Amino acid sequence: MDQQVLDATQQATYGLFVDGEWVEGDGPRVSVYDKYRLQPFAAITLADAAQVRRAVDGAHAAFRRGVPVAFERGAVLERAAALMDARLDDFVRTMQLEAGFTASDAAGEVRRCIQTLKLSAEEARRLAGDVIPLAGAPNQAGRIGFTLRVPLGVIAAITPFNSPLNTVTHKVAPAFAAGNAVILKPSTHTPLTACKLAEVLIEAGMPRGFLSVLHGSADVVKWLQEDERVRFFAFTGSTEVGRKIQQSAGLRRTQMELGSIACTILCDDASLDAALPKIVNAGYRKAGQVCTSVQLLLVHESLIKEVETRLAALVKALPFGDPHDPATVVGPVISEEAAIRIAAWIQEAVAGGAVCLAGGPRQGAVVPPTLLTSISDSMKVGCCEIFGPVVCIASFSTLSQAIERVNATPFGLASGIFTNRLGDAFSAAQKLEVGGVHINETSSSRVDLMPYGGSKDSGFGREGPYYAVHEMTEERIVTFTTT
Numbered sequence: 076m077d078q079q080v081l082d083a084t085q086q087a088t089y090g091l092f093v094d095g096e097w098v099e100g101d102g103p104r105v106s107v108y109d110k111y112r113l114q115p116f117a118a119i120t121l122a123d124a125a126q127v128r129r130a131v132d133g134a135h136a137a138f139r140r141g142v143p144v145a146f147e148r149g150a151v152l153e154r155a156a157a158l159m160d161a162r163l164d165d166f167v168r169t170m171q172l173e174a175g176f177t178a179s180d181a182a183g184e185v186r187r188c189i190q191t192l193k194l195s196a197e198e199a200r201r202l203a204g205d206v207i208p209l210a211g212a213p214n215q216a217g218r219i220g221f222t223l224r225v226p227l228g229v230i231a232a233i234t235p236f237n238s239p240l241n242t243v244t245h246k247v248a249p250a251f252a253a254g255n256a257v258i259l260k261p262s263t264h265t266p267l268t269a270c271k272l273a274e275v276l277i278e279a280g281m282p283r284g285f286l287s288v289l290h291g292s293a294d295v296v297k298w299l300q301e302d303e304r305v306r307f308f309a310f311t312g313s314t315e316v317g318r319k320i321q322q323s324a325g326l327r328r329t330q331m332e333l334g335s336i337a338c339t340i341l342c343d344d345a346s347l348d349a350a351l352p353k354i355v356n357a358g359y360r361k362a363g364q365v366c367t368s369v370q371l372l373l374v375h376e377s378l379i380k381e382v383e384t385r386l387a388a389l390v391k392a393l394p395f396g397d398p399h400d401p402a403t404v405v406g407p408v409i410s411e412e413a414a415i416r417i418a419a420w421i422q423e424a425v426a427g428g429a430v431c432l433a434g435g436p437r438q439g440a441v442v443p444p445t446l447l448t449s450i451s452d453s454m455k456v457g458c459c460e461i462f463g464p465v466v467c468i469a470s471f472s473t474l475s476q477a478i479e480r481v482n483a484t485p486f487g488l489a490s491g492i493f494t495n496r497l498g499d500a501f502s503a504a505q506k507l508e509v510g511g512v513h514i515n516e517t518s519s520s521r522v523d524l525m526p527y528g529g530s531k532d533s534g535f536g537r538e539g540p541y542y543a544v545h546e547m548t549e550e551r552i553v554t555f556t557t558t
Contacts, residue, residue: 088118089270091290093126094133095283100290101126105263110175110407110440111397117173119266122289127298130287134229134256135304137284142226142254145199147280152196152248154279156189159272166240166271173265174239175407175440177398180361187241188272191523194540195248202253202544209554220554226254227306227328230547231299233320235311236409237364237462239265243272245523246309249543251276251285258287258305260295264409296320303327307547311366314486314532330536330546332528334460335366335488337518338481340503341382342474343375345493349515351382354466355389357491357519359444362408363464366533367489367519370461373477376470383448383468387432390446390466396438405464407440414440417463420455421445427454429467458484474499482508488529491517509533 086106090099100120107117122130143151159166163185170181204222209215232246243261250257261269273288289295293316299305300323307328310320314334321329339357341350358369374382398406408414418437424447425431434445448468450457456467471477481490489511492503500514510529513520521527528537536546 086117090120091122092273092288093130107173109172113411113439119290121291122295124298127295130258130289131302131304133284134258138228138256148252149196149199151280152192155275156192158275159189169267171398173267175398177403177406178401184240187523188244191244192248194524195252198540198544199252217557223551224548225551226548229305230255230257230307231305232257232259233310234261236262236264239268242311243269245538249540250547253544253547255547256285260289266290331534333534335486335533336370336460336484337367338371339369339491339517340477341374342494343377344495350493351386353517357517358466359405359464362405364462369466369517372466372468373471374468376472379470387446390433390444393444395443396441405444408463411440414442417442424450424454424456478506485532487531488533489518
């Protein structure tokens with residue numbers, strides 16, 4: 076796509092993919108904005124209730140016609156990975172425009188997507204159950220048993236703007252690997268990347284009906300939930316919305332990756348040379364719009380002054396602004412409205428006694444990388460998810476104190492801790508009430524094959540292709556009596 080803003084007659088319009096066909100949505104037409112220039116460059120048409128029902132009809136019918144065998148499901152995903160690799164530049168350009176990602180962040184998203192596709196292909200081919208030793212029970216001689224992992228049917232994937240490619244792939248690819256048909260509802264902030272991923276999967280051989288793409292907001296989710304043929308809801312987004320989806324799901328299963336206040340702990344024996352660059356990357360990549368971005372950095376009191384000085388210098392050196400500039404490290408957030416909110420929270424914190432060690436005035440949707448210290452739990456930056464390029468420093472005197480601070484938040488997605496003491500590392504692993512504890516890494520340390528998910532208000536269920544495939548299948552016991 077050209078980086079220049081197009082007029083309304085030139086803007087590409089993307090529709091829906093329903094039952095094997097691209098069609099125009101019968102709902103309203105919505106502009107997609109260049110997140111840096113704050114001007115529309117494309118548009119989507121939204122689905123209405125009838126088109127949502129048609130998508131479910133097509134997905135349900137495709138599943139009933141017959142699920143492709145495991146080998147072929149794996150082959151489709153492998154071919155998709157190869158196509159993604161060949162189209163990396165196109166995906167990068169698209170995400171620079173609609174997500175505001177820098178070239179580095181966008182390329183990283185594509186490379187991780189390729190890995191997720193390959194991992195899902197592997198899981199498709201080795202999905203299996205267990206042999207049950209029935210003969211070990213009384214009066215069961217001559218009887219054998221085993222389990223099958225069987226797909227659920229139709230799965231709805233509801234995905235966010237901050238990872239418009241890899242998070243989408245983490246839902247769509249394992250769902251198909253498990254043998255399900257998938258209905259994808261991407262964020263209306265970043266719908267084009269999802270459409271391009273769908274094009275790749277279709278070209279790779281995804282059978283008709285096994286993938287649909289619906290654009291829309293809460294109404295589309297509501298219509299999907301009203302159809303009992305949708306058996307599973309995979310959602311990444313805010314805790315508030317996740318709670319509503321969960322309440323409406325009834326007895327149907329869900330996977331929820333929700334909000335977070337991600338914390339990283341620097342103990343007094345931490346290697347700052349190793350830790351600080353990782354913290355900067357984890358706090359400011361994707362303009363801090365990652366659920367596990369370091370929001371709260373808990374620093375042992377003996378290190379606080381050194382960390383403030385060194386970290387401030389690193390943050391001030393980060394180039395920010397136009398994501399199309401190869402030098403830019405921190406681009407815009409998802410909208411000017413989001414930037415206004417983030418800036419207001421920063422101003423509120425400073426007015427309440429926080430000290431701004433790095434930062435500056437908002438420029439459109441760009442919030443300069445900001446470093447705050449001397450924050451309190453009562454400030455919004457200390458008790459609410461910022462979802463922006465802001466890292467807050469607070470001190471602690473004992474590890475127990477730091478762990479208590481992490482656990483006091485309602486969230487529990489992931490935490491990092493830098494220490495070389497095994498006792499402290501194991502203590503943190505056992506006591507931190509989060510889905511992932513990363514020793515000598517930040518809260519944002521994630522490899523796509525690992526289980527990923529949270530606890531408390533951060534949700535439940537796990538991503539990672541192996542784990543997601545098991546979430547999206549159910550176990551069936553089969554027994555044979557041979558005598």
